[in-house]
Structures are given as C-alpha cells and as structure tokens.
Amino acid sequence: MDQEDRPIRIGALVPLTKPGWVEAGRQLLAGLELAVGEVNDTGGIGGRPVELVVRDTAADPGKAASAVDELAGLGVAALAGEYHSVVARAVAARADAAGLPYLCSSAVLDALTDEPTERVARLAPAQSRGWRVYADFLLAAGHRRIAVATQPSVYWASGTRILREYLDSRGGTVVELDMGAHSPAAVCDELVSNRATALLLLVGIPEPAVPIVQAVRGDQRLAEVLIGAPAGQPEFAGWAASLGDDSAAIPFLRYLPERLTALGARVETALREQLGTTPSFVAFEGHDTITVLADVLRTHGTDRARIAEAWPHVTVDGTRGQIQFSRTPGINVWQWTWPPIQVVDRDPADPSRFRVLHAG
Known part of the structure; x- marks a missing residue:
C-alpha cells in the first residue's frame, strides 16, 4: 500500500471498563467515532481515510501510559480522548515525553502537566x-455553609481546594467529610451539627454517592439541604436508573451552550440515534476533538511536530462554538478559553429532562 493510501491513525484513549466511568467512556467514544465517520464520508484527509485506534484505559494511569507507548509504536499521528483527570495527566506526561501531540477531550484538572508543553491541548474547561x-x-442561591463528601483523589482534593478558597473569600465556609471515616448516616448527622445548607458529592458512583443521596433525602432534618454534584455524575442515565425520583434537583456542571451550533444540532440527532439515548456533553467533546484534529491534519499534515506547532493557529467551528487555543495563566497546556459552562439539574417533575439553573 502506498503512503498516500494508508489510513491516518489517531489513538483514542477512553475508559470502557470498570473501575472507569464506563458510561462517560461510551459517550466520548461515540462522539469520536461519529466524527471520524463524517471525515471519511467526505473524502478523508487528502484522500486518506482516518482510522481510530481505540485503547481502554479503565481509569488506570499505568495502563493508559502503556497504551500511549503502544500507540506511538503503531505510528499514530496524534492522541485524543480520556475522561478521567488523573489518567489524562499520565497520558499527557507520556505523550509529551514521546513527542506525540495529544488533544485532551474531557479531563479538567488544571495541572494536566507539571511543566509547560507545546504538545498538549485541551477542549474541556x-x-x-x-x-x-x-x-x-x-x-447566588444563598448557600454559604457548604459540606463536601470526599474520597482520596488528586481530582477531588483539587475541587475541594478550589471551592474552599473561592467561598472563603466571599463569606462562605466549606466543611470536608471524609467518606473513609463517615457512613451515610454519619454524614447526615454532620450536616445537622454544622448547619450546612448544601452537600456536594465529591465521590464516585454508584458507591458511595447513591447511598449518601438516599440517606440525606430520607432524613427529615435535611429536607431543605441542597445536594450538588459539580463533577457531573447526574448527567448520565445510570444516575437516574440508580436513584429514580431522588436523582432530580441535584445540580451539576455541564459544558454545553444555551444553543448548539448548526453543526451541533445535526450531531445531536446523529448521536441520539447512535447511542439510543440523549447524548451528554462528553459526546460533543469527543466529536469536537476529531473536528479539530481533522482540521489540523488537513492544514499541517501528519508530522507530529507540525501538529503540535498548530495548536495556537486553530480556528474551528465545533458543535458548541468556535474553538481556538491560547495560553492561560496557571495552565501548562494549550487551552480552549473557554467552552460554555452551565449548572444544570434533572427536573423533579420529569427526571429525564434537564433544567439550566446558571450559566458562566
């Protein structure tokens, strides 16, 4: 096969097995695959088809780093994907060391790399x-006494620090409840004794998030306490399936605009048909990832160094707006500044429907 006929390979890293967040991984992969199919249906890149080489990270940083080495050896032009922040950190470090450009789709941890790099860019805020x-x-909703239920993780610790610093400077307080030391019933008692008006779930699903929600919702002392999940657990159908009516009115972060672009509306229809359910923002992140990489490959070729040099020159219309990358203080990678951000919950009148509560 001539070079001109060989597929252009893109390595895709997604959590497809537990303990990874499998539902998020499937959504991310659906967006990646849909966009690759669209690129190939319109002639590929200079007549060459794009091939997605998928590897399951299972939320394991070591497994992901090994996959980067394998994909580098397979000749991929670039890496895409990943949902879990701690795993994305491992991918970014290994990709940078291997000279591989990496477009991170969905991980949000600020410190995606320890040192500044030209090779890594990110779509998620x-x-x-x-x-x-x-x-x-x-x-804005009047909550200043906040409790956070946490588990050991760089990601959860970072979230707690961000919330504490921001709320402390504005007259709020944050009490941390370590779920290694507290049962769901003990969490309820702590909420009462601390007079907390909101409890944020900085924990995994279904355990211990589901039992915590059930305990708080079943405690008459806490009828007015808001339960929140900034990491986005309630976005996915598994949340509603596990909690039923208790899944509603739990605000979370979602990275969608008030209105999708024309491309986004078309992609939403295709994703809904492909997934058999409402696509999450993670699926749109996947689609935007390939849209950006396809544009870079068309204009800069498949050389890895040239792809990495292209990030500051990207101007691409994605599903959620125009995508450009810049340097942001405190962020060591090229960053889309900024994707749309919403605070959303499931409607108590119909938990299958989402309500936008706040936008930033």
Missing part, C-alpha cells in the same frame, strides 16, 4: 474555571 462558576451558583 479547567477545573478552577468550572468549579468557580458552580460556587457562584451556590452563593
């Missing part, structure tokens, strides 16, 4: 941006 928008929502 930084955690400090999104979680401050969430804190603004809490303050």
Whole structure:
C-alpha cells in the first residue's frame, strides 16, 4: 500500500471498563467515532481515510501510559480522548515525553502537566474555571455553609481546594467529610451539627454517592439541604436508573451552550440515534476533538511536530462554538478559553429532562 493510501491513525484513549466511568467512556467514544465517520464520508484527509485506534484505559494511569507507548509504536499521528483527570495527566506526561501531540477531550484538572508543553491541548474547561462558576451558583442561591463528601483523589482534593478558597473569600465556609471515616448516616448527622445548607458529592458512583443521596433525602432534618454534584455524575442515565425520583434537583456542571451550533444540532440527532439515548456533553467533546484534529491534519499534515506547532493557529467551528487555543495563566497546556459552562439539574417533575439553573 502506498503512503498516500494508508489510513491516518489517531489513538483514542477512553475508559470502557470498570473501575472507569464506563458510561462517560461510551459517550466520548461515540462522539469520536461519529466524527471520524463524517471525515471519511467526505473524502478523508487528502484522500486518506482516518482510522481510530481505540485503547481502554479503565481509569488506570499505568495502563493508559502503556497504551500511549503502544500507540506511538503503531505510528499514530496524534492522541485524543480520556475522561478521567488523573489518567489524562499520565497520558499527557507520556505523550509529551514521546513527542506525540495529544488533544485532551474531557479531563479538567488544571495541572494536566507539571511543566509547560507545546504538545498538549485541551477542549474541556479547567477545573478552577468550572468549579468557580458552580460556587457562584451556590452563593447566588444563598448557600454559604457548604459540606463536601470526599474520597482520596488528586481530582477531588483539587475541587475541594478550589471551592474552599473561592467561598472563603466571599463569606462562605466549606466543611470536608471524609467518606473513609463517615457512613451515610454519619454524614447526615454532620450536616445537622454544622448547619450546612448544601452537600456536594465529591465521590464516585454508584458507591458511595447513591447511598449518601438516599440517606440525606430520607432524613427529615435535611429536607431543605441542597445536594450538588459539580463533577457531573447526574448527567448520565445510570444516575437516574440508580436513584429514580431522588436523582432530580441535584445540580451539576455541564459544558454545553444555551444553543448548539448548526453543526451541533445535526450531531445531536446523529448521536441520539447512535447511542439510543440523549447524548451528554462528553459526546460533543469527543466529536469536537476529531473536528479539530481533522482540521489540523488537513492544514499541517501528519508530522507530529507540525501538529503540535498548530495548536495556537486553530480556528474551528465545533458543535458548541468556535474553538481556538491560547495560553492561560496557571495552565501548562494549550487551552480552549473557554467552552460554555452551565449548572444544570434533572427536573423533579420529569427526571429525564434537564433544567439550566446558571450559566458562566
């Protein structure tokens, strides 16, 4: 096969098995695959088809780093994807060391890399941006005594720090409840004793998030307490399936605009048909990832160094707006500044429907 006929390979890293967030991984992969199909249906890149080489990270940083090495050896032009922030950090570090350009689709941890790099770019907003928008929502709703249920993780610790610093400077307080030391019933008691008006779930699903929600919702002392999940757990159908009516009125962060672009509306229809359910913002992130990479490949070719040099020159119409990358203080990678951010919940009158509560 001549070079001109060979597929252009893009490595895709997604969590497809547990303990990864499988539902998010499937949404991300659906967006990636749909966009690749669209590129190939319109002639590929200079007549060459795009081939997505998928590897399951299972939320394991070591497994993901090994996959980067494998994909580099397979000759991929670039890497795409990943949902879990801690895994994306491992991918970014290994990709940078291997000279591979990496467009991170969905991970938000500010410190995606320890040092500045030209090779890594990101579509998702930084955690400090999104979680401050969430804190603004809490303050606007009158919540200043906030409790957070947490588990050990760089991501959860970062979220707690962002919330504490932002709320403390605006007259709020944050009490941290370590779920390694508290049962759901003990969480309820702590909420009462601390006079908290909101509890944020900085924990995994279904355990311990589901039992915590059930305990709080079943405690008459806490009828007025808001439960929130800034990391987006209620976005996915599995949340509603696990909690039923209790899944509603739990605000979370979603990275969608008030209105999708014309491309986004068309993609939403195609994703809904492909997934058999409402596509999440993660699926749109996947589609936008390939849209950006296809544009870069068309204009800069398949050389890895030239792809990495292209990030500051990108101007692409995505599903959620025009995408451009810039340098942002405190962020060591090329960043889309900024994707749209919403605070959303499931409507108590119909938990299958979402309500936009706040935008930032």
